[in-house]
Amino acid sequence: MTKEPPHKSREKVKTLLVDLQENICNGLEELDGKGKFIEEEWMRPEGGGGRSRVLKDGLVFEQAGVNFSEVYGKQLPESIISQRPEAKGHEWFATGTSMVLHPKNPFIPTVHLNYRYFEAGPVWWFGGGADLTPFYPYFSDSQHFHQKHFEACNAVNVDLHKVFKPWCDEYFYLKHRGESRGIGGIFYDYQDGSGNIYKGNNKDGNAYEISKEIGKVDLGWENLYSLAKNCGNAFLPAYEPIVRKRMNHPYTNDERAFQLYRRGRYVEFNLVWDRGTIFGLQTNGRTESILMSLPPLARWEYGYKAKANSREELLTKIFTKPQDWINDKELEDYCRQNNILD
Amino acid sequence: MTKEPPHKSREKVKTLLVDLQENICNGLEELDGKGKFIEEEWMRPEGGGGRSRVLKDGLVFEQAGVNFSEVYGKQLPESIISQRPEAKGHEWFATGTSMVLHPKNPFIPTVHLNYRYFEAGPVWWFGGGADLTPFYPYFSDSQHFHQKHFEACNAVNVDLHKVFKPWCDEYFYLKHRGESRGIGGIFYDYQDGSGNIYKGNNKDGNAYEISKEIGKVDLGWENLYSLAKNCGNAFLPAYEPIVRKRMNHPYTNDERAFQLYRRGRYVEFNLVWDRGTIFGLQTNGRTESILMSLPPLARWEYGYKAKANSREELLTKIFTKPQDWINDKELEDYCRQNNILD
Numbered sequence: 001m002t003k004e005p006p007h008k009s010r011e012k013v014k015t016l017l018v019d020l021q022e023n024i025c026n027g028l029e030e031l032d033g034k035g036k037f038i039e040e041e042w043m044r045p046e047g048g049g050g051r052s053r054v055l056k057d058g059l060v061f062e063q064a065g066v067n068f069s070e071v072y073g074k075q076l077p078e079s080i081i082s083q084r085p086e087a088k089g090h091e092w093f094a095t096g097t098s099m100v101l102h103p104k105n106p107f108i109p110t111v112h113l114n115y116r117y118f119e120a121g122p123v124w125w126f127g128g129g130a131d132l133t134p135f136y137p138y139f140s141d142s143q144h145f146h147q148k149h150f151e152a153c154n155a156v157n158v159d160l161h162k163v164f165k166p167w168c169d170e171y172f173y174l175k176h177r178g179e180s181r182g183i184g185g186i187f188y189d190y191q192d193g194s195g196n197i198y199k200g201n202n203k204d205g206n207a208y209e210i211s212k213e214i215g216k217v218d219l220g221w222e223n224l225y226s227l228a229k230n231c232g233n234a235f236l237p238a239y240e241p242i243v244r245k246r247m248n249h250p251y252t253n254d255e256r257a258f259q260l261y262r263r264g265r266y267v268e269f270n271l272v273w274d275r276g277t278i279f280g281l282q283t284n285g286r287t288e289s290i291l292m293s294l295p296p297l298a299r300w301e302y303g304y305k306a307k308a309n310s311r312e313e314l315l316t317k318i319f320t321k322p323q324d325w326i327n328d329k330e331l332e333d334y335c336r337q338n339n340i341l342d
Numbered sequence: 343m344t345k346e347p348p349h350k351s352r353e354k355v356k357t358l359l360v361d362l363q364e365n366i367c368n369g370l371e372e373l374d375g376k377g378k379f380i381e382e383e384w385m386r387p388e389g390g391g392g393r394s395r396v397l398k399d400g401l402v403f404e405q406a407g408v409n410f411s412e413v414y415g416k417q418l419p420e421s422i423i424s425q426r427p428e429a430k431g432h433e434w435f436a437t438g439t440s441m442v443l444h445p446k447n448p449f450i451p452t453v454h455l456n457y458r459y460f461e462a463g464p465v466w467w468f469g470g471g472a473d474l475t476p477f478y479p480y481f482s483d484s485q486h487f488h489q490k491h492f493e494a495c496n497a498v499n500v501d502l503h504k505v506f507k508p509w510c511d512e513y514f515y516l517k518h519r520g521e522s523r524g525i526g527g528i529f530y531d532y533q534d535g536s537g538n539i540y541k542g543n544n545k546d547g548n549a550y551e552i553s554k555e556i557g558k559v560d561l562g563w564e565n566l567y568s569l570a571k572n573c574g575n576a577f578l579p580a581y582e583p584i585v586r587k588r589m590n591h592p593y594t595n596d597e598r599a600f601q602l603y604r605r606g607r608y609v610e611f612n613l614v615w616d617r618g619t620i621f622g623l624q625t626n627g628r629t630e631s632i633l634m635s636l637p638p639l640a641r642w643e644y645g646y647k648a649k650a651n652s653r654e655e656l657l658t659k660i661f662t663k664p665q666d667w668i669n670d671k672e673l674e675d676y677c678r679q680n681n682i683l684d
Contacts, residue, residue, distance in 0.1 A: 054645070268613065282517070285518075288645055291642065295642065298641075300633065300640075303630055
């Protein structure tokens with residue numbers, strides 16, 4: 001049994017996530033230098049609503065979508081109840097901020113972030129994470145993104161990143177392609193202060209094994225609130241330096257075409273495997289906000305194969321597989337030898 | 343209990359569907375005038391294989407994919423067993439030809455076709471259909487496509503089209519958009535000669551209601567074979583005149599952009615709702631062949647709305663809703679008044 005959330009818990013998390021949307025949008029506008037977010041407020045007929053912000057045709061971002069929502073209802077859907085049976089029969093509340101950025105320049109990675117919080121009767125939980133999807137391979141970008149999220153997790157508890165990193169690799173996986181979506185980051189869900197930090201579906205997986213070794217982790221509501229705050233605030237420092245480094249890199253039509261081709265994988269993941277997207281679409285969510293994650297332009301090419309020893313091949317071989325980006329010195333050497341270190 | 347299939351049933355259907363692939367590819371190459379199909383044969387590790395043919399960058403077709411496959415195995419997946427419980431525990435055989443065409447010119451509609459046949463222990467069944475997805479609205483194109491499939495069904499039994507037409511509208515429906523994929527055509531499945539021609543999931547739907555009124559339809563294996571043959575052979579006469587009429591229509595960048603935007607809907611349908619695609623991807627099918635249906639280029643645009651009274655608005659209002667294209671004189675008048683008759 002988990003402890004009750006503190007007084008005004010809903011307002012506290014809501015404020016955190018509204019501020020996160022605000023800060024990220026400000027940071028992205030500054031980074032872009034031209035594009036401005038257009039805001040749209042919407043109401044959900046069954047309860048609650050949201051604030052969608054989209055920036056289109058910027059200098060850096062072809063499309064950037066940052067959504068905040070706060071919704072409530074009488075009964076959670078079966079897919080969530082099966083994971084959280086104690087929530088059955090109770091009214092629920094959910095708030096979240098989610099973001100997907102599609103940069104124009106193929107040398108800048110696409111990135112996704114989502115932090116969310118639920119309350120339903122006697123239970124509450126936090127979930128979230130952020131993950132990076134490069135089109136052209138740079139070891140240092142992957143390492144930097146992971147390092148910042150590692151630090152954000154560590155500030156709360158040194159055991160968390162060990163589980164949330166492989167959980168991210170496990171979640172953002174395209175089984176039909178045998179590929180990860182990108183180089184990962186962190187992912188966690190159903191964090192309810194019970195001490196068991198892995199609550200994923202893969203009982204043979206790395207994240208599960210490591211969480212078993214670690215055992216119980218004493219995390220209260222305040223810790224999990226801090227985790228969302230730290231990780232949310234880590235996003236700009238994790239991503240912005242990568243953008244600044246790559247934004248003026250010239251690119252060819254072929255490099256743009258490869259980016260559009262890889263964006264097709266992003267579409268495939270979101271529509272075939274992402275539980276949040278599928279759940280939203282099949283249960284009358286706000287389609288335009290849910291599908292804001294899809295790229296402004298994507299390409300499919302039957303039987304595409306990257307040229308041997310090209311950066312496109314290195315991307316597919318090395319940057320769509322789970323890797324220990326922070327500590328793997330052999331991987332670092334391999335990337336150095338292949339001129340994709342930095 | 344259905345009757346046993348005739349001697350050499352598998353070979354008969356296989357020959358039909360191989361010939362269908364051959365005839366369609368020949369017809370499309372002639373129509374295109376430049377593009378040639380590239381063929382790839384593949385084996386399925388668990389049994390069987392196929393022959394994929396793709397034409398890329400033609401004059402008319404940006405991409406055309408026509409697949410034939412013949413596969414077998416020890417046990418059908420649960421999703422099919424739940425529909426056909428008699429097949430449980432039996433070895434199965436399946437053969438099919440499927441096709442998706444993505445023309446370059448936005449005035450030519452995209453089109454899909456699939457005909458297939460299964461045997462599993464004591465049961466066998468036929469399924470299939472064809473449906474058209476225009477980007478710019480022309481009443482006469484929709485009517486012509488439906489008329490040819492109406493005639494092909496009628497040559498076997500006059501009751502079939504009444505059910506297979508609404509079944510198609512029901513199947514190719516994007517619930518999260520409140521839109522049909524296009525203007526439909528025909529769709530049928532699980533035709534096993536038992537007399538019940540509707541075996542869909544929608545017990546409140548039009549197709550179900552009409553099939554109840556009709557009652558049992560006496561269709562043997564030979565009739566269903568003829569149905570697949572007639573409908574398959576109806577494809578070129580149903581589609582070719584439309585292509586010839588529209589292929590030299592000049593188009594603007596905006597019209598091309600609208601086509602790419604609507605192709606996004608095609609991707610959404612195939613990845614979110616199409617049972618065949620999802621089933622294939624989740625059960626280790628040949629990904630490249632399954633996803634040959636996806637367009638070479640597609641676009642998403644947050645919050646897009648067509649201009650009032652534009653052809654783009656007419657497409658969305660009239661051509662993504664089920665309509666009686668053959669008989670509805672009011673619809674025909676409405677299209678005439680709006681200059682989208684022909």
